[in-house]
């Protein structure tokens with residue numbers, strides 16, 4: 001398995017980390033990427049920070065959507081009463 005992996009390159013990590021987090025790489029390439037960064041503590045740490053940050057952002061975005069929906073509902077209610 002290890003033989004299939006190219007030599008670890010931290011610059012490659014930086015290039016790919018956001019593609020992986022955005023789900024823009026095919027699963028095979030993503031798995032390769034994950035396997036690759038297991039060998040580098042720095043990249044692994046960086047990856048988990050970025051991932052946590054992204055999860056945090058997507059939770060925030062979902063909340064924003066809810067808020068907009070609620071606002072629309074309130075608007076509709078007000079319009080009905082007027």
Ligand SMILES: [Zn+2]
Pocket residue numbers: 008009010013040041042043
């Ligand atoms: Zn690295």
